[in-house]
Amino acid sequence: MHTIDESTGGTPAGAQQTTARRGAHPGRAARAGVPAMHVPRSSPENGAGRRASVPAQASTGVAELLRGPVRPARVLLSVPAAVYLTVQTPQGADVVGVLTSDAARLPLGCILFRPANGRPLVSVPSGAPARVGGGRLVVGDLTVSAASWWDPRPKLPTARPALLPEGVRQLRAALYGEGVPHSAFSLPGLPGGPSGPLAALRGAVRRADLDAALRTATRLIGLGPGLTPAGDDVLAGTTAGLVLLGHPAAERFGAGVTSLAAGRTTELSRALLKHAAAGQVSGEFAAVLRGLVGDGALAPAIRALLATGSTSGRALALGLCTAIDLVDRTARPR
Template identity: 75%
Template sequence: MPTIDDRTAPATGAVRGRAARAGVPTIPLPRDSARATVATSARSRAGATVPAAASTGVADLLRGPVRPARVLLSVPAAVYLEVRTDRGPDVVGVLTSDAARLPLACVLSRPSNGRALVSVPSGSPAQVGAGRIVVGDLVVSAAAWWDPRPRLPSARPALLPEGVRELRGALYGDPVMPSSFALAGLPAGPSGPLAALRGAVRRADLDAALRTAIRLVGLGPGLTPAGDDVLAGIVAGLVLLGHPDAERFGAGVHALATGRTTELSRSLLRHASAGRVSGEFAAVVRALVGDGALAPALRTLLATGSTSGRALALGLATAIDFSERGARAR
């Protein structure tokens, strides 16, 4: 490594490193330009590296080269970063242990403490890559990995009938599929998008559902609008249940989301199209195939966020309805 003496001496071999050879202490300098010096100083000001369990859904981002990012939001339980990639913007999150376990996140071992996870405003610069996330004074490393796609017994798993009835009963108050349903924050009534979606289900018409999706994308407040959460639940449910048109439907929804919703929500729709879901959603799906108790898993999912958990559950129930009716039609 070059030293101050190396940098300031003439470029002749006879005089380079005289201080070092004379036994005078020298200060190592980076080989690159002053930009590298600034970067090194910034890293030294950051806190100690914090280990986290990272979703394999963001393995490419974390293991890839260091990329610039910007803060979308920092709250007590999470910080979300938008990362620019060759395929467009992507999102990665750092979450505390008591946050919903999203498929694009690195999860810390500690719960939130009531203060913002990182004290930086939206738009602040960050870095993602080489196994780390650096934002403000927080440095997170991927110390372990978890798979956000639930392990199911087959590509087209059979669901427990009593579990499906319990899911429908919790959502609709009736174990039989209703003619319509409502969700806070979304238009209700016979002309609303949810009613149109139920009509598509009754006809087992996934193309009609995709046409209805344009009315749901971005509908509702927040970083993950309720309309998007419903669609994410449908997409992920169709994929995990092995519906033959799941890939086409998921690609169509993701394409509709471009420019119509938040980057966080768009990224979650992309993960849903690969069957990657939150830990809470995955627990319900596993329970529906007999792996775990459904009642506590369903309570946890429904309690997620103000509308997100219920919207995701509605989407899952809709995917089940599509799969059942499609199977009867075939």
Template identity: 75%
Template sequence: MRTIDHDASGGTEHDRATRSGAPLIPLPRRSDQATLRSASPARATSAVPASASTGVADLLRGPVRPARVLMSVPAAVYLQVPTERGTDIVGVLTSDAARLPLGCILFRPSNGRPLVTLPSGAPAQVGGGRIVVGDLVVRAAAWWDPRPRLPSLRPALLPEGVRQLRNTLYGEGVPHSAFTLPGLPAGPGGPLAALRGAVRRADLDAALRTATRLIGLGPGLTPAGDDVMAGTMAGLVLLGHPAADRFSAAVFSLAAGRTTELSRALLRHAAAGRVSGEYAAVLQGLVGERPLGPAIEGLLATGSTSGRAMALGLCTAIDLVDRTTRVR
């Protein structure tokens, strides 16, 4: 990323970005120029550097826009930003938070302290290379790509890796039908059972119909039902299923008015193949590009249910790709 060669601070931010594990990708110099033009000298010197997702590059590098706080917790603050196409979400996340595709990752952990102490609805600003929320000023000093680079448009997955993912998720020797998620109805009439049935029949349209039952289902800012569908959508896109775009567009259209704004934003990113760093690590492990075991553990440890739900979505996508595109 363009972070160091054109930055006045020399190698310091490069070292921080390297230690954070963020891949560095070059972006045009105008990002720096816009930042300098729009920031006052006092704020420019006190800004906190962060590694920003290219999924929110247009917002960060664009004109300064008013925003408001959606939610603030010790490891993250989420901002709603009005745009020409509706509302986008940008997150400022500490290094120990999930690496979401809409996030700017700080080079420090939360240590149990909130990033800001502002209530929901408090004003903020996004644009000109910066995020300003309360006394916190964050500058995009490095960039990372939330769409993992895989070996090909339709990558082959390691069979042993797929078995390892399934066994870790479901439990070795445990039937998939026994898998449950908190907040989602279990049993043969539940939505997860319907999704498994659609996969067994290699019926992509039936799998899509389960989205009407899953979107918005479950507690929290990202309901478990949404996370299952986000994992499925992103998996289909990244594994090259020919109907991935149609499937993802249909699921995303269902989300309007049925789920939270944060979850809907993450579904939009999933439809473009932009995923969390933890999800991307599992995919890279499945194609043999990194150790798989630690990647699976990292994903499953994400949130109270999100990581397990996303992993279930990935397994669903793997099965749908295998069963609906296999040469018969």
């Protein structure tokens, strides 16, 4: 047996497993009275049904994947705070993540009850085989099952909620900076200047032209480095904002963005754009929206969103501000 435990730092992984088996040096969780989770070592004769499952709080956005038939999957990425798997379904490839409790709460995630510094996740190479379905997710030596569920679509007062004006000003000030013109805003990896895609998006917003904003998506999809390029995050924030704030053309915009994403960006980003089109967002994004309607503290929610990833949080916030403007200008008498 080897133990998923918050052992003291500085001990090699092999030594941790040895001491865990001997029971000589319990980790911090054991000393605090928190029961350690035991996962048997994998072996050819040890099937998934005989493994102890690590509990997680799973997003209802991936409920069909988890509850459906067992399907082969492969590892997309493995880092200390997350393991992402891509799964082939009759509708095409989909993505599900196993995330630590201190990772961004993505709408496709199964959230463990341990932080990354407790090393609860296995380290597996990209492309390694995995399985998803039958109520479980199996990757390497780790089996995860849903102990509870969370809804990634935030509950708002109405289909077209009214936002607190002061809250919107607070979000804009945190994103752009006090006294800084919006035209000066930039994101790493995205071309700036008057001919850049962000300038084109601002122009579409000024004209309340959703079709022009959708055309801008052809320039933003896949633009920027990383597994979730900044251009995609802007579009995810815009799409989800339009859906959740009740823009009448939100469904058309979301369908256009997800269609453009096919073959033009990463698997993870494409999956997140699909969730955005369904109004399914990260916990950090949802907290900001709830704060904007007066449900919860807004300032800490904004800080948490902007701190997400290297550019993701700021790009998502920019997308949300774009959606707010489009909804406002559409509703305003002309």
